[in-house]
Amino acid sequence: MALALLVPGGRGQLGQDVVAAASSASGAFGTSGDGLVHAPSSAELDLTDPSAVADAVAVFASTARDAGFRPVVVNAAAYTAVDAAETDFDRAFAVNASGPGYLATSCREHNVPLLHVSTDYVFPGDGTRPYEPSDETGPRSAYGRTKLAGEERVLSTWDRAWVVRTAWVYGEHGANFVKTMARLAADRETLSVVDDQVGSPTWSLDLAHGLVELAALVSSGATPSRVLHATGDGETTWCGFARAIFAELGLDPERVRPCTTADFPRPAPRPAYSVLSGKAWADAGLTPLRHWREALTAAVAAHAVP
Ligand SMILES: NC(=O)c1ccc[n+]([C@@H]2O[C@H](COP(=O)([O-])OP(=O)(O)OC[C@H]3O[C@@H](n4cnc5c(N)ncnc54)[C@H](OP(=O)(O)O)[C@@H]3O)[C@@H](O)[C@H]2O)c1
Known part of the structure; x- marks a missing residue:
């Protein structure tokens, strides 16, 4: 049976790529044009409004099931302004904690699996080996x-909810480090x-693509x-990442200077x-x-960035 996805935060950097990944996933989906992927903006679905969340999940679950699809919610919404928080x-708490709680309650009520995206920032960051989920x-x-x-x-609310922590995300939509580096490269000879x-x-x-794969897995009754x-495999520093971006854009990586x-x-x-171990995945x-x-090369080649 094919999947239907509800993606709160659907107009964000990750949300838009979940829509793209879902529509290109063979087998698991019909086309997004069939209305099987619903990716509301914060204006269309405000996670901090519990009755709006309850209504959205109820309508989504029944519409999906009536059409013969397995519903899964993928929460890509968040308050992501780290300094402003x-x-x-x-x-920030209303969006990042209360809202996901409302989602989990509604998902439990309608027996809909929930994938919730989180972050490396839950760790103290003083580790010396990749963090395992249980750390x-x-x-x-x-x-x-x-x-x-x-x-x-x-x-704690819903036993068919999964947390997926990620880090250092960049993509086609929204502001991110790759785009910032490309802009600064055009403005400055060197940068730190x-x-x-x-x-x-x-x-x-x-x-x-990973979230869509996980959605298919849990919707089939598996319990990872x-x-x-x-996250992307391997590790680097922001300086190393910036130098790779310069190299990818055909610019001299030595224009990027290390600082602390x-x-x-x-x-x-x-x-x-904040390296996260992918072993459990x-x-x-x-x-x-x-x-x-390798992903950076592919993203630049696909014109996803900068
Ligand atoms: N970006 C990173 O480097 C990074 C690293 C680790 C983890 N993550 C996690 O990855 C997930 C996706 O992040 P992202 O990079 O795609 O961030 P993003 O581009 O800022 O997208 C977040 C989306 O959440 C929406 N949102 C904010 N408040 C909302 C509300 N009250 N109700 C519903 N939607 C709301 C925003 O919509 P509006 O703009 O319309 O408000 C925005 O479209 C988040 O869980 C984030 O914590 C990101």
């Missing part, structure tokens, strides 16, 4: 605390980029581990080390995301 905690959390930023609260709410934060760049389209990590986090103080602390039988460097 330090002084706008209540709003102790300890967010250092307000954003990270709200995202961890969202994880806890979905997992932090070289003491380590993570794994993730093309949002690769992640989106409930917290999974999905202390050189660029930000309102929200960033994790120094692979153990669940899901396709590992490709190496971040």
Whole structure:
């Protein structure tokens, strides 16, 4: 039986790529033009409004089932302004914790699996080996605390809810690091980029394909581990990532100079080390995301970025 997806945050960077991945997934779907993928903007579905969430999930579940499809909710909505969250905690909490809680309640009511996207920022970032899903959390930023609260709410509310943590996401839609580097390359001869934060760049389209694969898996009744990590394989620093972007664009990578986090103080602390282990993802039988460097080449070749 084919899938139907409801994607709150459907006009965001990841949400739009989930729609693209769903419409290109062979077998699992009809076409998105058949209305099987519903990806509302925040104006169309505000996750902080519990009755709007209840109505949206109820209509989606019955429409999908009436048409012979298995419904799955993929939550790509979030308050993602990491620095602003330090002084706008209540709003960030409403979107990142309360809203996912409402979604989980409605999904439980209609027996709809829920995939909820989360972040490396739930970890303290002082690790020395890739974080496993079971490793102790300890967010250092307000954003990270709200995202961890969202994880806890979905997992405790609905036993068919899964948390997928990702990191360093870039894609065709919305602002991101790749686009910023391309813009700065046009404006400046040299630029300084932090070289003491380590993570794994993730093309949002690769992640989106992974989420669609996971949606198909859980909708068939499989029960993989409930917290999974999905990022590009491998690791680098922001400086290493920036140099790779320059190289990909045919520019001299030496124009990117390393600096330290202390050189660029930000309102929200960033994790120094936020590599996430993909072992649980692979153990669940899901396709590992490709190496971040290979993905960057593919994203540029596909004109997805910059
Ligand atoms: N970007 C990264 O580097 C990164 C890293 C780790 C994890 N993540 C996670 O990945 C997921 C997707 O992030 P993204 O990069 O796609 O972010 P994004 O481009 O900022 O998209 C987030 C979407 O959420 C929507 N949204 C905000 N408030 C909402 C509300 N009250 N109700 C419904 N929708 C709302 C936004 O819509 P409006 O703009 O219309 O408000 C936006 O379209 C998030 O869970 C994020 O925490 C991202």
